Amino acid sequence: MIDFLIIGIIFAYAAWTLFRYVKKSKKGACASCALNKSCKSACSLPGTTLHHAKAADDRSQPRL
Amino acid sequence: MSSFALVGNPNTGKTSLFNTLTTSYEYVGNWAGVTVEKKVGDLKNGGGQLVDLPGIYSLHPLSRDESVAAQYLMEESPSALINIVDASQLERNLALSIQLLEYGRPIMLGLNMMDVAESRGIHVDPLKLEELLGVPVIPLVARTGKGSSQILSMLKEAPTAAMPEFKLDYGTAESAIAEIEALLAPIPGLPQHRWVALQLLAQNPVILQALESTLNMNAVKEIVMRGETELQQAGHKTSLADWIRTVRNGYIDKLCTAAMDRSSQKPHNLTERLDAILTHRIFGIPIFLLFLFMLFKVTFDWIGNPLSDVLDGFISGPISSGINNALDMAGASAFTHALIVDGIVAGVGGVLVFIPQIFILFLIISFIEDSGYMARVSLLMDSLMEAVGLNGKAFIPFIIGFGCNVPAVMSARSIEQPKDRLLTTLLIPLMSCSARLPVYALFAGVFFQSHQALVVLSMYVLGIAMALLLCKVFSAYLLKNEASVFIVELPPYRLPQGRSLMRGTWEKGKGFLRKAGTLILGGSVLIWLLSYSGPGGFGVDMDNSFLAKIGGLMAPLLAPLGFGTWQSGSSLLTGFLAKEIVVSTMNIIYHVPNMEGLQGQIALSFTPLQAFSFMAFVLLYTPCLATVGVIRKESSSWRWTAFSIGYAVVLAYLISLIIYQGGRLLGWS
Amino acid sequence: MNQPTTLIHLQPGTAGSIYAIHKMNPILRRRLYDLGVHEGSIVSMKQRGPFGGPVTLECNGQLVGIRLKEAKEIEVSVC
Numbered sequence: 001m002i003d004f005l006i007i008g009i010i011f012a013y014a015a016w017t018l019f020r021y022v023k024k025s026k027k028g029a030c031a032s033c034a035l036n037k038s039c040k041s042a043c044s045l046p047g048t049t050l051h052h053a054k055a056a057d058d059r060s061q062p063r064l
Numbered sequence: 065m066s067s068f069a070l071v072g073n074p075n076t077g078k079t080s081l082f083n084t085l086t087t088s089y090e091y092v093g094n095w096a097g098v099t100v101e102k103k104v105g106d107l108k109n110g111g112g113q114l115v116d117l118p119g120i121y122s123l124h125p126l127s128r129d130e131s132v133a134a135q136y137l138m139e140e141s142p143s144a145l146i147n148i149v150d151a152s153q154l155e156r157n158l159a160l161s162i163q164l165l166e167y168g169r170p171i172m173l174g175l176n177m178m179d180v181a182e183s184r185g186i187h188v189d190p191l192k193l194e195e196l197l198g199v200p201v202i203p204l205v206a207r208t209g210k211g212s213s214q215i216l217s218m219l220k221e222a223p224t225a226a227m228p229e230f231k232l233d234y235g236t237a238e239s240a241i242a243e244i245e246a247l248l249a250p251i252p253g254l255p256q257h258r259w260v261a262l263q264l265l266a267q268n269p270v271i272l273q274a275l276e277s278t279l280n281m282n283a284v285k286e287i288v289m290r291g292e293t294e295l296q297q298a299g300h301k302t303s304l305a306d307w308i309r310t311v312r313n314g315y316i317d318k319l320c321t322a323a324m325d326r327s328s329q330k331p332h333n334l335t336e337r338l339d340a341i342l343t344h345r346i347f348g349i350p351i352f353l354l355f356l357f358m359l360f361k362v363t364f365d366w367i368g369n370p371l372s373d374v375l376d377g378f379i380s381g382p383i384s385s386g387i388n389n390a391l392d393m394a395g396a397s398a399f400t401h402a403l404i405v406d407g408i409v410a411g412v413g414g415v416l417v418f419i420p421q422i423f424i425l426f427l428i429i430s431f432i433e434d435s436g437y438m439a440r441v442s443l444l445m446d447s448l449m450e451a452v453g454l455n456g457k458a459f460i461p462f463i464i465g466f467g468c469n470v471p472a473v474m475s476a477r478s479i480e481q482p483k484d485r486l487l488t489t490l491l492i493p494l495m496s497c498s499a500r501l502p503v504y505a506l507f508a509g510v511f512f513q514s515h516q517a518l519v520v521l522s523m524y525v526l527g528i529a530m531a532l533l534l535c536k537v538f539s540a541y542l543l544k545n546e547a548s549v550f551i552v553e554l555p556p557y558r559l560p561q562g563r564s565l566m567r568g569t570w571e572k573g574k575g576f577l578r579k580a581g582t583l584i585l586g587g588s589v590l591i592w593l594l595s596y597s598g599p600g601g602f603g604v605d606m607d608n609s610f611l612a613k614i615g616g617l618m619a620p621l622l623a624p625l626g627f628g629t630w631q632s633g634s635s636l637l638t639g640f641l642a643k644e645i646v647v648s649t650m651n652i653i654y655h656v657p658n659m660e661g662l663q664g665q666i667a668l669s670f671t672p673l674q675a676f677s678f679m680a681f682v683l684l685y686t687p688c689l690a691t692v693g694v695i696r697k698e699s700s701s702w703r704w705t706a707f708s709i710g711y712a713v714v715l716a717y718l719i720s721l722i723i724y725q726g727g728r729l730l731g732w733s
Numbered sequence: 734m735n736q737p738t739t740l741i742h743l744q745p746g747t748a749g750s751i752y753a754i755h756k757m758n759p760i761l762r763r764r765l766y767d768l769g770v771h772e773g774s775i776v777s778m779k780q781r782g783p784f785g786g787p788v789t790l791e792c793n794g795q796l797v798g799i800r801l802k803e804a805k806e807i808e809v810s811v812c
Contacts, residue, residue, distance in 0.1 A: 001395075002396070003395065003396050003400050006400055007399070007400055007403065010403060010404070010589060011589065013586070014585065014586040014589035014590060016586070017582040017585060017586030018583070018587065018590065021583045021689070024690070025690045027693070121767035126760055126763060153793070153794065153795065155769060155793060156767070156768060156769045156795070159767070186794075329794070332794070332796065336779065339796070343782065343783070345780075345782065345783050346783065349783050349784075439798075443782065443786065443787050443789070443798040444782075444783060444786065446800070447782065447783065447784055447786030447787070549758050549764075550800050551764050551765065551798065551799050552787070553768065553798075554795075554797065554798055
């Protein structure tokens with residue numbers, strides 16, 4: 001019956017989104033991140049234009 | 065496939081140019097080991113790929129992030145470089161250009177912001193520059209796309225273009241350069257040797273490190289010493305590195321005199337007049353607070369709420385009946401009906417109605433960033449941040465945190481010192497993220513209708529105040545950190561372009577939508593199920609459901625805070641997944657078809673004081689699961705992660721306690 | 734009149750040429766250099782910051798903000 005189909009799909013999807021979220025959280029990623037799998041880190045939020053305008057406060061030579 | 069690199073100072077419109085030249089772009093993660101995104105795009109005319117190197121003032125880096133460009137140039141061989149130069153800041157920009165010209169690969173100068181230069185009375189002659197430098201100089205207005213087609217066609221011809229024959233005469237240092245080139249001769253796979261030699265003599269750490277194993281560093285040191293002795297003998301009391309800079313500066317001066325006419329230069333009139341007010345000694349900060357207040361007024365009272373009401377009407381009206389009818393036609397059971405309508409539509413819809421407020425907030429933040437005001441804000445905030453021991457670089461992560469804590473924590477990587485970085489990471493969750501906004505909007509809309517903006521603003525201010533306070537505490541007892549350095553470039557104010565504003569807002573806002581369609585939907589299904597079933601089976605009375613039982617465990621603990629009900633307990637518990645879910649859960653629990661109904665229910669279940677206490681608790685109580693995850697990843701320590709949750713819960717409890725009990729003592733209830 | 738004075742004591746509107754930059758964090762010194770602020774550059778004071786906060790100076794058509802205590806280290810001779 002369509003009923004079971006609907007319920008099945010909904011629960012499957014819900015379970016999947018929850019599992020994926022928990023897994024991604026454990027890995028340290030963002031549930032709302034728009035980046036694809038190749039991104040391992042920072043999401044693409046702007047504000048980085050000011051990044052460079054701040055000085056480093058590292059008195060020693062920068063490590064590379 | 066040909067690969068080209070886009071290099072230039074920060075704030076030169078590089079991003080605009082990149083967007084104009086490429087069809088699509090991807091963030092292919094980060095450059096290894098740094099926080100800066102690696103951006104690669106396909107050129108519009110199919111001529112190859114364009115790599116956007118991070119904005120820098122010089123190839124000589126001060127931090128790891130800044131070493132990306134030098135590293136790229138050492139390791140890769142781009143077919144050509146595009147050096148974007150700000151026409152209104154020519155001398156400064158040319159310092160980098162010289163180093164790129166010496167690199168020896170085909171290069172073209174994109175002379176951007178010609179319009180800005182003209183409007184300030186600075187006339188730059190691109191043809192003269194081209195004649196003197198020996199490379200193509202293309203005038204651009206990247207914002208509008210003017211000049212980009214020229215660049216594209218030039219890039220197509222790049223592989224066959226001639227190498228630039230740029231060579232500065234470094235006088236006394238030339239013998240040292242030649243000696244180093246001799247040392248480099250046997251080493252394969254290097255970029256042009258003269259460039260490498262000059263970078264070595266300038267002590268560029270990237271180049272030094274790259275050649276550590278293949279070059280005899282002692283020989284290099286000897287050459288440097290001899291070179292400096294020669295300089296001394298010639299009467300110049302500087303190091304080789306400084307000498308190189310001096311020669312370059314001298315050349316740049318001559319270049320600018322020949323190619324630039326500053327005689328009618330006008331000062332930044334409008335910008336300075338605005339700054340006189342906006343960064344005023346006494347009024348600067350109050351004006352900023354007033355501005356924030358207006359921001360919230362617009363986000364809620366004036367535009368946000370009305371739009372939200374319309375959306376709510378739409379969701380609870382046509383959409384709900386549409387779904388109901390479809391379900392009826394499909395012959396769905398009562399269970400399915402409830403699942404979809406009371407679970408999904410309620411849970412997700414309850415959060416979606418706040419799209420207007422969230423997008424407006426993001427729009428205004430984008431505006432502040434693009435207009436240049438954000439730089440002034442960091443200036444205003446610095447004395448406060450310095451007083452509590454916060455690194456100046458923490459400003460950006462905090463600002464990002466107002467959107468979402470997760471990327472904020474990741475952007476804290478730009479803070480090199482581990483203690484400072486950890487401190488910032490621990491405090492970021494106190495920045496009220498956009499997920500908390502639906503909670504504020506809901507409660508403020510019910511209890512503080514005439515002062516919504518003020519109340520919501522107070523939440524943000526409370527978060528910031530706690531961050532400042534705790535920073536002082538943490539840095540005094542836990543993480544002693546060093547003093548930091550502050551410098552900020554204040555770009556001229558400008559009216560942001562509609563298109564880039566829209567794009568920026570959409571970038572920020574689509575995450576919210578994506579989250580709603582995945583996590584919040586999934587969470588709503590789960591919560592609904594817990595509310596629908598109980599020890600007595602399915603379809604039970606809400607008060608006997610699993611959800612009620614679970615929430616009931618927390619209720620007594622929350623009683624002193626003013627919300628000791630299972631409904632509050634469950635909502636807060638589910639909020640750990642994502643703070644929007646607090647609203648989703650309430651929607652599901654209170655079982656109402658639309659926001660007005662929910663508001664009615666909330667009004668019955670809380671008093672204004674309790675509502676305020678609840679809001680403060682939601683603001684402070686724990687980072688959401690995603691944030692916890694990223695804190696753990698970035699700090700590599702379960703201890704600190706647990707601490708970040710622990711202190712937040714304790715803080716939230718204390719503050720809510722103070723608010724509620726204190727309020728009662730004062731006579732409110 | 735070439736009396737050296739510090740940057741922050743410059744009257745707003747008058748320009749000075751940087752004579753020396755005293756003990757300053759090398760990183761900040763380098764950053765300033767990148768922005769064109771070094772010995773010999775012409776600068777002027779624009780604005781003091783709120784409550785002893787960062788000041789705004791102007792150099793080569795750019796506006797830059799640095800902390801008060803660092804601005805005090807910049808010695809200029811009035812042009």
